[in-house]
Amino acid sequence: MADPGAAADGGALETPLRVDAEVVHVAREGESSHRLRLAVPGWRRFSPGQFVMLSPGVREAAPRTDPLLPRPMAVYRAVGAGEEIEILFKRHGRGTALLAEARPGQKVGLVGPLGRGFPVADPAERALLVAGGTGIASIYALGKRIRAAGGQVRVLLGARAVDDLMGEADFASSGLPLRIATEDGSRGERGLVTDLLEQELEDAGRTRVYACGPTPMMRRAAEIARGAGAPCLVSLENPMACGFGVCLGCAAPLVEGGFALVCRDGPVFDAERIDWEGLP
Amino acid sequence: MTRPELTPEDVDPRVDLGGIALRNPVLTASGTFGYGTEFSPFLDLRRIGGFVAKSLTLEPRHGNPPPRIAEAPSAMLNAISLENVGVDAFVRDKLPALPEDVTVVASLFETEIDRYAEAAKRLSGVPRIQGLEVNASCPHVKSGGIEFGQDPTVLAQLIRSVRRATSAPLLVKLSPNVTHIAEMARVCEGEGADGLSLINAVQALEVDVERRRPVLANILGGLSGPAIRPIALRMVWQASRAVKIPICGIGGITSGEDAVKFLLCGASAVQVGTANYLDPGVAGDVADGLRSYAARHGFPRVKDLVGGLDTDGR
Numbered sequence: 364m365a366d367p368g369a370a371a372d373g374g375a376l377e378t379p380l381r382v383d384a385e386v387v388h389v390a391r392e393g394e395s396s397h398r399l400r401l402a403v404p405g406w407r408r409f410s411p412g413q414f415v416m417l418s419p420g421v422r423e424a425a426p427r428t429d430p431l432l433p434r435p436m437a438v439y440r441a442v443g444a445g446e447e448i449e450i451l452f453k454r455h456g457r458g459t460a461l462l463a464e465a466r467p468g469q470k471v472g473l474v475g476p477l478g479r480g481f482p483v484a485d486p487a488e489r490a491l492l493v494a495g496g497t498g499i500a501s502i503y504a505l506g507k508r509i510r511a512a513g514g515q516v517r518v519l520l521g522a523r524a525v526d527d528l529m530g531e532a533d534f535a536s537s538g539l540p541l542r543i544a545t546e547d548g549s550r551g552e553r554g555l556v557t558d559l560l561e562q563e564l565e566d567a568g569r570t571r572v573y574a575c576g577p578t579p580m581m582r583r584a585a586e587i588a589r590g591a592g593a594p595c596l597v598s599l600e601n602p603m604a605c606g607f608g609v610c611l612g613c614a615a616p617l618v619e620g621g622f623a624l625v626c627r628d629g630p631v632f633d634a635e636r637i638d639w640e641g642l643p
Numbered sequence: 644m645t646r647p648e649l650t651p652e653d654v655d656p657r658v659d660l661g662g663i664a665l666r667n668p669v670l671t672a673s674g675t676f677g678y679g680t681e682f683s684p685f686l687d688l689r690r691i692g693g694f695v696a697k698s699l700t701l702e703p704r705h706g707n708p709p710p711r712i713a714e715a716p717s718a719m720l721n722a723i724s725l726e727n728v729g730v731d732a733f734v735r736d737k738l739p740a741l742p743e744d745v746t747v748v749a750s751l752f753e754t755e756i757d758r759y760a761e762a763a764k765r766l767s768g769v770p771r772i773q774g775l776e777v778n779a780s781c782p783h784v785k786s787g788g789i790e791f792g793q794d795p796t797v798l799a800q801l802i803r804s805v806r807r808a809t810s811a812p813l814l815v816k817l818s819p820n821v822t823h824i825a826e827m828a829r830v831c832e833g834e835g836a837d838g839l840s841l842i843n844a845v846q847a848l849e850v851d852v853e854r855r856r857p858v859l860a861n862i863l864g865g866l867s868g869p870a871i872r873p874i875a876l877r878m879v880w881q882a883s884r885a886v887k888i889p890i891c892g893i894g895g896i897t898s899g900e901d902a903v904k905f906l907l908c909g910a911s912a913v914q915v916g917t918a919n920y921l922d923p924g925v926a927g928d929v930a931d932g933l934r935s936y937a938a939r940h941g942f943p944r945v946k947d948l949v950g951g952l953d954t955d956g957r
Contacts, residue, residue, distance in 0.1 A: 425898035612712035
C-alpha cells in the first residue's frame with residue numbers, strides 16, 4: 364500500500380502528550396456552539412488540522428467510565444504565549460454536554476496533538492477553504508498559516524442557520540476573505556457552502572480546495588473540485604475510540620482498496636483516495 | 644485479619660503466568676494495544692508486566708467496513724474483524740521495534756485448526772515472544788461459523804493441535820458467549836494449556852433508532868469496557884474453581900482496585916483492555932495501584948491476593 368500519510372506536512376510530528384488539561388473557561392457561542400479554553404501542561408505547537416482526544420467530564424483518580432470514550436476535537440487555535448489552546452465544539456450528546464458544563468479549574472483528560480495536519484501549501488496556489496458544521500474548527504488555523512506564508516486564501520463557511528455558525532467573528536476579524544452560506548439564508552447567501560465553491564471554481568486557475576465538514580459536504584466538494592480540475596484535500600471526522608492508531612475504529616475505505624486510519628494516516632487525505640461510497 | 648501496612652516498595656509484584664515470568668501482574672489485552680510501539684509516547688512499557696499483541700493470522704488481513712465502533716453505557720462495541728499485519732510481518736517488523744526488556748505475548752487466530760497450528764509453530768522459538776495466546780473467539784469455518792470457544796469438542800481439537808505445534812507457554816483466551824465457562828476451562832486444561840485468559844468481548848448489538856439500523860456495519864459486535872466487568876469477575880471466579888492452571892482476568896479494568904477484584908476472584912494476572920483507548924497510560928497506573936493496594940492492606944507479595952475472596956457465610 365502506498366503511504367497513506369502522503370498528505371502530511373513533511374515535518375516531524377510533535378510527540379503527543381497525555382495530560383490533565385485545566386479548563387480556563389467555557390463560553391457558549393450562538394445556539395449550540397461552545398468555545399473551550401484549556402491550559403495544557405507541556406503543550407508546544409500543533410499543525411493545522413491536528414486534533415486532541417478530550418475525555419468528557421472531570422478527570423478523577425481513574426478514567427471516567429460513562430460516557431466512556433474521549434471525543435476527537437480539532438485544535439482550533441493556540442492562544443496567548445503559553446500553553447493554552449481553544450476548542451470549538453457543538454453540544455449534541457452527553458459527552459459534549461459535560462464539556463460544555465465544565466467549570467474553570469476542572470481537569471479534563473487530554474491526549475494530543477494527534478494525526479497529520481494539512482500539508483504546507485504552495486504560495487503560488489490559491490487556497491479555497493470550505494467548511495461546514497464543526498468542520499469550521501479545523502480550518503481557522505490553516506487559513507492563518509497559509510496567509511502568513513504569503514499565500515492567497517478564500518474561506519467559505521456553511522451552516523444551517525446563523526446560530527449554527529462557529530467562529531464567525533474570528534474569521535471576520537482575521538482579515539481572511541470570507542463568504543458565508545446558510546441553508547435558511549439567516550446569514551450570507553441562502554444555500555449550501557458547496558454552491559459557493561462551485562461559483563468560486565468557475566475560474567479555477569491554480570487553486571487547491573481544502574474541505575472539512577459533514578461527509579456529504581466533503582464528498583460534494585470533492586466532486587466539484589474534480590470537475591474544475593482542482594486538487595482537493597479533505598479532513599475526515601470519523602468516530603474513533605483512541606486517536607492514535609490502535610482501536611482501528613476510524614477506518615476510511617480507500618479507492619485503491621483496504622482502509623486508512625483517519626487518526627493515524629489522516630485526518631487529512633487527498634479526496635481522490637477516499638472511497639466515498641463506503642464511508643458512512 | 645489486619646495486617647501491618649507496608650510501603651509499595653516492600654511489595655513483591657512478580658507473578659508467574661503459566662511459565663511466563665511477569666514483573667507485575669498487569670498486561671494489556673490483545674487488540675487494544677496495537678503492536679506496543681503506538682504507546683511509547685504515553686507509557687514506559689517497563690511499568691507493566693507485559694502486553695499481548697494484536698491477534699495475528701498467517702496472512703495480513705483487512706478489517707470490516709465502517710462503522711466499526713459504537714459507544715454504549717460504560718462500554719463500547721467493536722467489529723474490527725481482527726485486521727492485522729500477519730505473523731511474518733509481526734516477527735520481522737514489529738518485534739524489533741520494541742524495547743529489549745518488554746514481555747511480549749503473541750496472540751493468534753485463524754479460521755481452521757491446522758492454520759492455527761501453523762501460526763503457533765511460526766511464532767514459537769522467536770526469542771522476543773515469551774508466550775502465546777490462542778484467541779478462541781473466532782468463527783470456525785468448518786462448523787458453520789460458530790466460535791471455536793463455543794463448542795467444547797471443537798475447542799479441545801483446537802488446543803490439542805496447537806499444543807502439539809508449540810512448546811511455548813500457551814494461554815487460551817476464552818469466549819464469554821457460552822453457557823458453562825467452567826467446562827471450557829476444563830477442556831483447555833485437559834488439552835495441555837498453561838493458562839487461560841478471560842473474558843473476550845461479549846457479543847452485542849446497538850441500534851441507531853433514528854435510522855432504524857444497527858449502528859455497526861457488521862450488525863453484531865463485541866461489547867467491552869467497565870460494563871462487562873461483573874460478568875468477567877463471575878466467569879473468572881467460576882473458571883478458577885474448575886481448573887488449577889492460572890487465569891489472566893480481563894474485562895473493564897480501569898484502576899488498581901479493579902485489578903484487585905480479579906485477583907481476589909482467582910486470577911493470577913490481569914489484562915487492561917478498552918481503558919487503553921481512553922487513557923494510553925492507564926495500564927501503568929493500574930500496576931502501581933495494584934501494588935499500592937497490596938501495601939495498604941499488608942500483603943508482602945501481590946500474588947498473596949490471588950483467590951482471596953472471602954465467601955464465608957454467603
